[in-house]
Amino acid sequence: MRIHHLDCGPARPVGGALMDGASPGAFGRLTCHCLAIETERHGVVLVDTGLGLRDMLRPAGRLPWVNSALLRFRRDPDRTMLRHIKRLGLHPGDVRHIVMTHLDFDHAGGLVDFPQARVHLMEAEARAARARDGMLGRMRYRPVQWGDTERWITYPDRAGGRWFGFDAVTELEGLPPEILLVPLPGHSPGHAGVAIEGPRGWVLHAGDSYFNRAEIFAEPPHCPPGSAAYEAAMAWNGPLARAQRQRVRSLARDPEAPLAVFCTHDPVEYVAMTIWSERQRSPADGAAAA
Numbered sequence: 001m002r003i004h005h006l007d008c009g010p011a012r013p014v015g016g017a018l019m020d021g022a023s024p025g026a027f028g029r030l031t032c033h034c035l036a037i038e039t040e041r042h043g044v045v046l047v048d049t050g051l052g053l054r055d056m057l058r059p060a061g062r063l064p065w066v067n068s069a070l071l072r073f074r075r076d077p078d079r080t081m082l083r084h085i086k087r088l089g090l091h092p093g094d095v096r097h098i099v100m101t102h103l104d105f106d107h108a109g110g111l112v113d114f115p116q117a118r119v120h121l122m123e124a125e126a127r128a129a130r131a132r133d134g135m136l137g138r139m140r141y142r143p144v145q146w147g148d149t150e151r152w153i154t155y156p157d158r159a160g161g162r163w164f165g166f167d168a169v170t171e172l173e174g175l176p177p178e179i180l181l182v183p184l185p186g187h188s189p190g191h192a193g194v195a196i197e198g199p200r201g202w203v204l205h206a207g208d209s210y211f212n213r214a215e216i217f218a219e220p221p222h223c224p225p226g227s228a229a230y231e232a233a234m235a236w237n238g239p240l241a242r243a244q245r246q247r248v249r250s251l252a253r254d255p256e257a258p259l260a261v262f263c264t265h266d267p268v269e270y271v272a273m274t275i276w277s278e279r280q281r282s283p284a285d286g287a288a289a290a
């Protein structure tokens, strides 16, 4: 198994350090941290898809304009999952499965670029996305991005076993037990993390359960105020989202739980995971792996 960490929606949000805690000047940096996992028997498995090719080329009507204006995505077709896959020397047709943390517009945009892939997600997320309740629901869920929804495979909450103290869906249809959905509802109704056991142990893609590394790894935890405001505005259930964040924080800081935790939008985590991944290049192997 090889895990490629890919930014499929780099953004330069208004607010500089207020958004990312680090950037000087008026604009910060955010990522859409997705994964492409090369497996031996199950083809290529994606975790989230970021913005899709069509979102980059013609975003009007596909992306919510308020979020787009605030986040200022770089409209670069070369930063889509489709182009990343080709650049890695893989074939888009080899992508057989896509595991979704949730269906927000900045995660689901590339679904339509891989029409042959089966899409795995929590049942509550599928239901909420189809219902598009309220202003937040209509804004965050964009059916134009999804392609054929007949290929969705949905999972009820608490459908499986335990994973480091979390409930987890331990069997995803057609996927090996090294790839799990870990329900973390709060940011959205069916939000989930995706846990993967790679050659060097477990990693948890925590999706949007937090936005900035300082929420998880700093003592005391904190978040740049611009990012915190965006996070609160996008939360389906604020108290539940905060509780999930606390659970992820406890897990990430537990010395008995040897695993790497990262979220979607923190650019420093993205760089760290990319470097960590490339460091696993073995002389015999000659390619990045995790």
Ligand SMILES: [Zn+2]
Residues within 6 Å of the ligand: 104, 106, 107, 208, 264, 265
């Ligand atoms: Zn997001």
